[in-house]
Amino acid sequence: MTKDQITYLVFGVVLIIALVFDLGLLSKKNQKVTVKQALYQTFFWVSLALAFFVFMWIEKGQTLALEYISAYLMEWSLSIDNIFVFIIIFTSFGVKEKHYGRILLIGILMAIVFRIIFITVGVALVDRFHWILYLFGVFLVYTGYKMFTANDEEEFEPHNTKVYRFLKKVLPLAPHDGDGKLSVIENGKRRYTTLFIVVMMLAAIDLVFALDSIPAVMGISRDKLVIYTSNIFAVLGLRSLFFLLRGAVSKFDYLQQGIAIVLVFIGLKMLGEHWINQWVDKTIQVFISLGVIMICIAGSIFYSIFMKKQGVPPDVTDEGVY
Numbered sequence: 001m002t003k004d005q006i007t008y009l010v011f012g013v014v015l016i017i018a019l020v021f022d023l024g025l026l027s028k029k030n031q032k033v034t035v036k037q038a039l040y041q042t043f044f045w046v047s048l049a050l051a052f053f054v055f056m057w058i059e060k061g062q063t064l065a066l067e068y069i070s071a072y073l074m075e076w077s078l079s080i081d082n083i084f085v086f087i088i089i090f091t092s093f094g095v096k097e098k099h100y101g102r103i104l105l106i107g108i109l110m111a112i113v114f115r116i117i118f119i120t121v122g123v124a125l126v127d128r129f130h131w132i133l134y135l136f137g138v139f140l141v142y143t144g145y146k147m148f149t150a151n152d153e154e155e156f157e158p159h160n161t162k163v164y165r166f167l168k169k170v171l172p173l174a175p176h177d178g179d180g181k182l183s184v185i186e187n188g189k190r191r192y193t194t195l196f197i198v199v200m201m202l203a204a205i206d207l208v209f210a211l212d213s214i215p216a217v218m219g220i221s222r223d224k225l226v227i228y229t230s231n232i233f234a235v236l237g238l239r240s241l242f243f244l245l246r247g248a249v250s251k252f253d254y255l256q257q258g259i260a261i262v263l264v265f266i267g268l269k270m271l272g273e274h275w276i277n278q279w280v281d282k283t284i285q286v287f288i289s290l291g292v293i294m295i296c297i298a299g300s301i302f303y304s305i306f307m308k309k310q311g312v313p314p315d316v317t318d319e320g321v322y
Contacts (some may be wrong), residue, residue: 004225007059011052011229018048018236032097033243041240049233060225063283067221068230070290074220074266075234076241077259077297078213080252082206083242089201092158093194099180103195104239106182107202114207115214115231122214123224133270136215140267143212148260163204167197206235212263219266220289254307258300265292 021044033041049072057065086104089095095103126132158164167173171192178184178193185191210231217227269276269289276285 003059007056007225010055011225014048014052015232015236018045033101035244038240038243042237042244045233045237045240049237052229052233063286064221064223064226066283066286066290067223068226070286070293071217071220071226071230072234073290073293073297074216074262075213075230076237077255077262077293078209078216079234079238079241080245080255081259082209082238083245085205086202086242087246089158089198089205093198094177095195095198096177099177099195100243101239102180103198104202104242107199107206108235108238110199110203111206111210112232112235114203115210115235116228118207118210119214119224119227119231122218123227126218126222133218133273136218137267137270140212140215140219140263140270142267144260144263144265144267147263148257150256158201161201161204163201164197167192167200173197216263216266219270220286252301252304254300254304255297256300258296261296262293265289265296 050069053065053069053072056068090100090103172189174184174186174191174193176193177195180195181193182196182199183190183192214227214231217230221227266289269285280288
């Protein structure tokens with residue numbers, strides 16, 4: 001077996017064992033997840049991702065390992081943005097807290113399948129048409145600019161999305177959660193519950209985020225293994241991160257700006273790749289990318305914690321934190 005085949009095999013085996021462990025020991029059906037449990041689960045998935053980083057360093061060398069950890073951190077930080085949208089979806093459709101874990105799991109597993117397809121198509125296109133990378137670069141710069149200057153008053157409303165309107169048009173829907181079921185039989189006819197709608201929306205929203213994150217990862221590394229593994233590890237840790245941060249994610253006022261700067265940086269790096277490669281060694285480029293990602297994300301989080309936006313009153317209560 002080649003080194004690539006061994007690495008993919010190890011990744012697959014570790015992933016299956018981890019999912020069994022997470023679902024069998026760390027998660028229980030129809031039970032609320034406490035902050036303590038979420039902390040354990042988050043530690044579990046982050047530790048697994050870091051252990052794979054060490055494995056990559058041993059098997060594939062320093063440069064690819066650093067590309068992997070850079071891409072993982074990029075995806076992980078973008079996941080925090082996902083969480084805010086997930087909270088809005090759950091609230092909008094009145095999902096009971098005891099169903100959060102199961103619905104998140106199904107939605108995330110679907111998102112992984114879609115991401116694998118999305119990544120495969122994207123990598124194939126770049127391999128055949130290299131100039132597409134420049135389109136990705138322009139897209140990331142534009143997205144970063146829009147994200148940095150976004151108006152906080154623009155609110156996301158799940159019931160007004162094209163996904164919801166499409167599902168409402170093509171499927172017979174039930175106005176309840178079916179006591180935890182995705183579909184129920186009513187008057188001899190199958191109807192799909194609000195939980196089914198939420199699952200579909202979680203997967204669809206993740207694909208929307210993937211439009212930013214996957215080109216960003218390709219700006220960090222062209223290696224297929226790095227792109228696949230960094231995405232999958234970050235998405236798998238999203239469920240525990242949701243329970244850990246759902247009460248605090250709204251306090252990260254400036255995280256969006258930190259992510260925006262990173263997207264613009266990676267976009268400009270993709271646009272100037274031809275000239276950068278002539279002057280800067282590949283390993284040094286990876287170190288620079290890793291440094292920019294860590295500084296921007298950590299800096300924006302700490303700035304959010306210690307600073308208050310003008311006109312925003314201090315929190316009186318912290319509802320939703322357990």
